[in-house]
Amino acid sequence: MTALLTILVLVFIAIAIWQMVKIFDLAQVGTSNSQVATDKDNTLNGYLMMGFLAFIYLITIWSFVELGDLPLMSNSASEHGPEIDNLMIISMALIFVVQTITQFLLHYFAYKYKGEKGKQALFFADNNTLEFIWTIIPVIVLAGLIIYGLFTWSAIMNVNEDEDPLIVELYAQQFNWKARYGGADNTLGKANVRLIDIDRANILGLDEADPNAQDDVITSELHLPVGRTVLFKMRSQDVLHSAYMPHFRAQMNCVPGMITQFGFTPTVTTADMRQNPDMIDKVANINSIRAEKSEKLIAKGEEALERYDFDYLLLCNKICGKSHYNMQMKIIVETQEEYDAWMKEQKAFKNSLIN
Amino acid sequence: MSAHADTHDHEAHEEHHHKETFITKYIFSIDHKMIAKQYLITGTIMGVIGVIMSLMFRMQIAWPEEPNVLFEALLGKWAPGGVMDADIYLALVTIHGTIMVFFVLTAGLSGTFSNLLIPLQIGARDMASGFLNMVSYWLFFLSSVIMLISLFVEAGPAAAGWTIYPPLSALPLASGGSGMGMTLWLVSMAIFIASSLLGSLNYVVTVINLRTKGMSMTRLPLTIWAFFVTAIIGIVSFPVLLSAALLLIMDRSFGTSFFLSDIFIQGEVLHYQGGSPVLFEHLFWFLGHPEVYIVILPAMGLVSEIMATNSRKPIFGYRAMITSILAIAFLSTIVWGHHMFISGMNPFLGSVFTFTTLLIAIPSAVKAFNWITTIWKGNIQMNPAMLFSIGFVSTFITGGLTGIILGDSALDINVHDTYFVIAHFHLVMGISALYGMFAGIYHWYPKMFGRMLNKNLGYIHFWITAICAYGVFFPMHFIGMAGLPRRYYTNSNFPLFDDLANTNVIITVFALIGGAVQLIYLYNFFSSMFFGKKAEKNPWRSTTLEWTTEVKHIHGNWEGDIPHVYRWSYDYSKPGHDDDFVMQNVPLKEGEEELQH
Numbered sequence: 006m007t008a009l010l011t012i013l014v015l016v017f018i019a020i021a022i023w024q025m026v027k028i029f030d031l032a033q034v035g036t037s038n039s040q041v042a043t044d045k046d047n048t049l050n051g052y053l054m055m056g057f058l059a060f061i062y063l064i065t066i067w068s069f070v071e072l073g074d075l076p077l078m079s080n081s082a083s084e085h086g087p088e089i090d091n092l093m094i095i096s097m098a099l100i101f102v103v104q105t106i107t108q109f110l111l112h113y114f115a116y117k118y119k120g121e122k123g124k125q126a127l128f129f130a131d132n133n134t135l136e137f138i139w140t141i142i143p144v145i146v147l148a149g150l151i152i153y154g155l156f157t158w159s160a161i162m163n164v165n166e167d168e169d170p171l172i173v174e175l176y177a178q179q180f181n182w183k184a185r186y187g188g189a190d191n192t193l194g195k196a197n198v199r200l201i202d203i204d205r206a207n208i209l210g211l212d213e214a215d216p217n218a219q220d221d222v223i224t225s226e227l228h229l230p231v232g233r234t235v236l237f238k239m240r241s242q243d244v245l246h247s248a249y250m251p252h253f254r255a256q257m258n259c260v261p262g263m264i265t266q267f268g269f270t271p272t273v274t275t276a277d278m279r280q281n282p283d284m285i286d287k288v289a290n291i292n293s294i295r296a297e298k299s300e301k302l303i304a305k306g307e308e309a310l311e312r313y314d315f316d317y318l319l320l321c322n323k324i325c326g327k328s329h330y331n332m333q334m335k336i337i338v339e340t341q342e343e344y345d346a347w348m349k350e351q352k353a354f355k356n357s358l359i360n
Numbered sequence: 361m362s363a364h365a366d367t368h369d370h371e372a373h374e375e376h377h378h379k380e381t382f383i384t385k386y387i388f389s390i391d392h393k394m395i396a397k398q399y400l401i402t403g404t405i406m407g408v409i410g411v412i413m414s415l416m417f418r419m420q421i422a423w424p425e426e427p428n429v430l431f432e433a434l435l436g437k438w439a440p441g442g443v444m445d446a447d448i449y450l451a452l453v454t455i456h457g458t459i460m461v462f463f464v465l466t467a468g469l470s471g472t473f474s475n476l477l478i479p480l481q482i483g484a485r486d487m488a489s490g491f492l493n494m495v496s497y498w499l500f501f502l503s504s505v506i507m508l509i510s511l512f513v514e515a516g517p518a519a520a521g522w523t524i525y526p527p528l529s530a531l532p533l534a535s536g537g538s539g540m541g542m543t544l545w546l547v548s549m550a551i552f553i554a555s556s557l558l559g560s561l562n563y564v565v566t567v568i569n570l571r572t573k574g575m576s577m578t579r580l581p582l583t584i585w586a587f588f589v590t591a592i593i594g595i596v597s598f599p600v601l602l603s604a605a606l607l608l609i610m611d612r613s614f615g616t617s618f619f620l621s622d623i624f625i626q627g628e629v630l631h632y633q634g635g636s637p638v639l640f641e642h643l644f645w646f647l648g649h650p651e652v653y654i655v656i657l658p659a660m661g662l663v664s665e666i667m668a669t670n671s672r673k674p675i676f677g678y679r680a681m682i683t684s685i686l687a688i689a690f691l692s693t694i695v696w697g698h699h700m701f702i703s704g705m706n707p708f709l710g711s712v713f714t715f716t717t718l719l720i721a722i723p724s725a726v727k728a729f730n731w732i733t734t735i736w737k738g739n740i741q742m743n744p745a746m747l748f749s750i751g752f753v754s755t756f757i758t759g760g761l762t763g764i765i766l767g768d769s770a771l772d773i774n775v776h777d778t779y780f781v782i783a784h785f786h787l788v789m790g791i792s793a794l795y796g797m798f799a800g801i802y803h804w805y806p807k808m809f810g811r812m813l814n815k816n817l818g819y820i821h822f823w824i825t826a827i828c829a830y831g832v833f834f835p836m837h838f839i840g841m842a843g844l845p846r847r848y849y850t851n852s853n854f855p856l857f858d859d860l861a862n863t864n865v866i867i868t869v870f871a872l873i874g875g876a877v878q879l880i881y882l883y884n885f886f887s888s889m890f891f892g893k894k895a896e897k898n899p900w901r902s903t904t905l906e907w908t909t910e911v912k913h914i915h916g917n918w919e920g921d922i923p924h925v926y927r928w929s930y931d932y933s934k935p936g937h938d939d940d941f942v943m944q945n946v947p948l949k950e951g952e953e954e955l956q957h
Contacts, residue, residue, distance in 0.1 A: 130676065155770075244528040
């Protein structure tokens with residue numbers, strides 16, 4: 006199938022090229038074979054420049070219409086999310102304006118001033134006013150963006166620990182995630198990979214003698230109560246990983262040998278997000294794509310794909326080896342009551358050890 | 361200067377009468393023009409390999425479930441039954457990045473054109489040291505061979521990404537490619553760096569010492585300014601990568617702990633203690649970021665020159681162009697931390713790097729506006745080189761603008777390491793630098809091979825490539841903003857991303873067409889060497905000194921004396937002259953003023 010497609014593409018290209026060579030040849034009938042552009046070349050390529058400008062605009066419009074509907078550009082699920090999204094939208098709008106204008110000038114000038122025999126170009130080597138204008142405008146615009154960006158950045162990165170955030174450790178290993186909660190005292194016990202004892206099921210290397218470690222809870226699903234600030238402490242046992250939680254606009258690398266951190270406040274429960282109209286559309290679209298795929302799979306005698314239901318995810322976003330592409334953990338944001346009920350079912354560290 | 365030039369002439373004449381054998385002429389040549397061609401052809405071969413790799417992993421991303429006969433044919437044991445192995449996927453990504461950044465766009469681009477143009481455009485008989493130049497090329501060749509050998513080792517080539525972050529790159533237990541494959545990668549890069557340093561020192565010394573009479577720094581073509589500054593950045597930053605590579609070799613083979621600490625892998629605790637992978641990231645990006653300017657500055661120089669020639673106009677804002685090159689070069693050494701906003705370094709440091717990074721947009725914007733003004737009211741000759749130059753400005757703007765998002769630490773949190781990054785850097789330094797290289801090849805092919813490239817094939821090459829480049833990289837911004845991480849072997853484990861699958865197919869189809877179209881270029885390149893139309897002395901009616909030499913190459917460049925220079929290199933369409941260009945070696949007319957630019 007792929008091979009057939011590839012061959013078809015190649016044949017199509019060959020035909021297209023043959024046609025284009027003919028067009029260019031026809032455009033040059035009666036001129037010398039100097040391999041330097043003639044007026045006819047200039048005219049043809051001048052028009053193609055305008056055509057290419059149209060192509061750039063079209064692919065931009067197509068991308069925004071077809072792909073711009075990104076639940077990740079809106080519908081953030083954390084308190085700081087809208088700040089990042091606003092900054093993103095402002096930056097995108099700015100880029101869009103500059104891109105549209107400069108590409109127009111570039112391609113339009115190329116078309117407008119295409120060469121003709123006997124025409125004289127303007128001897129115009131310098132103009133300090135112009136240079137000043139296009140130095141100072143970027144300076145002002147960028148100063149604004151830098152200041153806005155830095156305020157946003159420091160607001161996100163400085164988690165106030167006096168507000169008693171929920172402390173959760175994210176623990177990365179090739180190729181899965183674990184979460185560790187501090188238990189009733191909300192304090193994580195000391196840990197180091199040198200203390201890992203697989204036989205006793207001490208898989209994260211907790212210090213068994215540390216009183217703070219006794220009530221720690223280790224899970225392979227991340228549950229978070231809505232509206233409470235969480236401060237993640239990241240650890241890795243082997244190579245670099247990156248804890249990427251796109252719906253919460255959160256990401257931080259997990260570095261072996263050190264503890265990194267990132268905090269945010271989830272604002273929308275998983276259940277509520279599933280009811281969000283944008284999300285319902287997205288999920289429906291994904292399920293129709295999956296249904297199509299399933300039909301093909303069944304025809305081949307394989308199992309159909311499962312129906313997709315929305316869940317927040319933690320993904321690994323730093324190349325970490327063979328199964329990097331499948332290193333994920335489900336995140337469930339729920340009400341405080343649901344969270345408490347779930348937490349009650351979990352085993353404390355001291356009870357999970359095998360003696 | 362004059363006395364020096366005279367003795368130099370004398371030596372060159374003697375050298376000229378030496379009998380050259382096949383080996384001294386074509387293989388161990390010390391002639392800068394032959395070395396330039398050697399760089400170009402080696403770079404081309406590496407480029408073909410790098411592009412084929414990218415097409416393979418693009419096909420894997422587009423059609424992850426389907427066995428592909430091409431995979432089986434090209435990858436052998438790594439694609440049993442045509443199904444690509446996940447390890448080799450990462451290896452392809454890694455080696456593609458390494459080859460394209462270093463072997464094609466650093467050595468292939470800078471090596472080719474610095475060697476070809478520095479002596480010819482400044483009016484020198486050859487590089488300051490022809491011997492070092494030869495050694496530089498052969499070290500590059502050796503490092504290319506070692507890199508290619510690493511593709512065939514038992515446990516697979518390096519597969520830790522082109523940034524080779526430890527511990528993944530340090531521990532064979534973590535990745536098969538981190539064994540012999542990574543050792544060869546590091547050895548190859550160490551040799552590459554030695555080659556690059558020898559080349560750069562030679563360029564700097566040549567530009568400073570061997571300019572012909574009258575060739576002041578402010579009469580130099582912008583190409584030379586770009587090569588000169590690029591060489592300085594290389595000398596400043598490449599040694600840091602070398603030290604990072606050496607320390608990594610020590611961690612891997614001699615049990616030190618520079619970058620490693622507290623590691624538990626496959627059931628055992630390793631002895632490493634006290635090192636930090638973040639240190640490696642700092643060292644790597646201290647080169648890694650200037651490296652993108654090492655790639656793009658020479659392309660900027662070539663494009664400036666070609667745009668002026670083909671617009672029949674002086675480059676607009678010559679001094680501002682030089683100033684912005686210098687500003688970019690300086691800033692490039694203090695922005696590396698924007699690759700590390702979420703590496704775990706102090707957030708305050710992130711703020712500083714956001715500030716310096718966004719500053720770099722200012723000289724870049726100045727350059728873009730100056731190019732646009734250069735073609736304004738020109739008499740634009742649409743030679744293939746000019747098309748690629750206009751294409752360069754277009755992709756440089758498109759790719760550069762998204763740098764405003766990635767350089768902003770707050771925004772980087774959510775698009776870091778996604779396809780958004782891939783779209784950004786491929787447009788702004790990958791495609792742009794390649795366009796610069798193509799522009800240079802189309803423009804100076806007559807100087808290198810004495811024949812012309814076929815222009816119609818050139819037009820087709822450009823237009824299809826231009827459409828495919830946007831077709832591949834423009835939509836990537838959007839799948840990146842949807843949260844799709846890079847370097848995933850398949851996205852099918854995340855139903856969340858199922859709605860991006862079609863876009864990935866579209867991207868791959870554009871990539872395949874774009875890749876196939878390069879065959880036209882290769883055909884044009886190799887067949888024109890033998891069957892192309894014989895070139896005239898100055899086919900593009902350009903002002904610079906390389907077009908005063910004979911078409912046939914001679915060692916020493918000029919038959920007689922080296923021409924003297926009386927004016928800058930951008931006297932196009934100057935009022936008061938019959939032709940629309942005045943060559944640099946033409947004295948000022950009586951009463952003619954040199955432009956006080």
